[in-house]
Amino acid sequence: MDIRTINKQNEKLRLDDISPEPPAGTDKEEAKRQLEVLGEELFDLQDLLWGARMNAVLIVLQGRDTAGKDGTIKHVAGFLNPRGLSVTSFGVPTPEELEHDFLWRVHRATPRKGEFAIFNRSHYEDVLVSRVKGLVPESLWKERYDHIRDFEELLTEHGTIILKFFLHISLEEQEERLLAREKEPRKAWKISAGDWEDRAHWKDYTQAYEEVFARTSTKNAPWTIVPANSKWYRNLVVAHTLVETLRPYRDAWQGKLDEVGQEKKKELAAWRKGK
């Protein structure tokens, strides 16, 4: 698969140059089969991660309204054992959150070793909506890119594997999805006039996202641009990226588990002998 992942700073990327559609020739049924296979491997990797307790996994999901953040959680994170998984949605900050720096609330939600955490929106909103809507002075949000890189480096040093996904949809696809939401009784509660009004800022958000990619893509905390106009392709790209990122850790995790298992065996043998 030709997946666009940015793993260094200042790489020039224009979102308009990247198609939100699946590449020509990608087959939906085949993609769904692949997703199932990847899901099983993901579940297995999580089991090793959980036992080995050497690393944690942080998945950041960003995207415009209706880009499919919830759907990705359902269809990709749905493969994981919920025991070792937390999902945190970051909405409009509460008064208490506003009395802290912008990283405070996300730091509390980072995964402990052995666990997955998914951020449904994240600290990136503080250089996206805060910038586009002018919620904070420019002098403030401009400082945040460096803080974000430092923060993510701290997590990496602790053993956290970071994956950041931008779910990329088109303006037309968003319109269709908003209209569909209005008509769907189960989803109508999600929508407001504000969602429609936000569309006037489409280009401002594009620009803000492009700066995010340029300034916060690093080797250990890369951004992946996910063509997300088709849900089945979006799920496949996220699952594929996740498995490809975690697979190289398999041997180390397995090795640690074996080691701990041997120690436990000795411990139990000694205990039985001493009884």
Add this chain to the structure above:
Amino acid sequence: MDIRTINKQNEKLRLDDISPEPPAGTDKEEAKRQLEVLGEELFDLQDLLWGARMNAVLIVLQGRDTAGKDGTIKHVAGFLNPRGLSVTSFGVPTPEELEHDFLWRVHRATPRKGEFAIFNRSHYEDVLVSRVKGLVPESLWKERYDHIRDFEELLTEHGTIILKFFLHISLEEQEERLLAREKEPRKAWKISAGDWEDRAHWKDYTQAYEEVFARTSTKNAPWTIVPANSKWYRNLVVAHTLVETLRPYRDAWQGKLDEVGQEKKKELAAWRKGK
């Protein structure tokens, strides 16, 4: 299904009178099919709960070592959308937790409206292990039953639907599972001599659990005794109890969603008119 749920105080119940095996004539393959059907209904109910934001669901899982708490989470909670689900495992209290009352750490993990929370062990350990091992004076743990009932009543008044499950296995089944764990490289890290030593306290735990059922079973926070020697039957009983408990809320949740949807429609129509 003949499920043993205790929904009032002081009901006499002896664990030894309840078989941990599936009832005669229960078919494993049929049970697995039923579980799938229940899982779909559970997922659907969660979707309504999430949108309606009228209630929360708290599931307490208790049981002896190897009773299958983790497996229940994987196989039953695995049907849920992880977005609206938190799983909290309560182990040996940390120094910070010990500086608070025993309900402090569990209170923080209770679900907000729209969400499911699962407690893997819970505040009940404070009248189980604390009592059996004499970790706190009798005068202290004896007070806790009343505090637990009051606490659960508080949650109920806030709209939290509480289900408490005791996963019931036999002494022989536990021995088999502990031996299997030792041999399974992926699971050996879970075991310690303490797990074997704890078996000497089997009857003390039985007695402590019987007092828990007698003193903390209420209409709104009932205990269900789950025959758990067979994993497939255990999963079915938990899923069935969960769905039966939540199903009566369906109309209210759907009604609320419809109402909110109508309001949104009006709001959007007014906004379009005003543009």
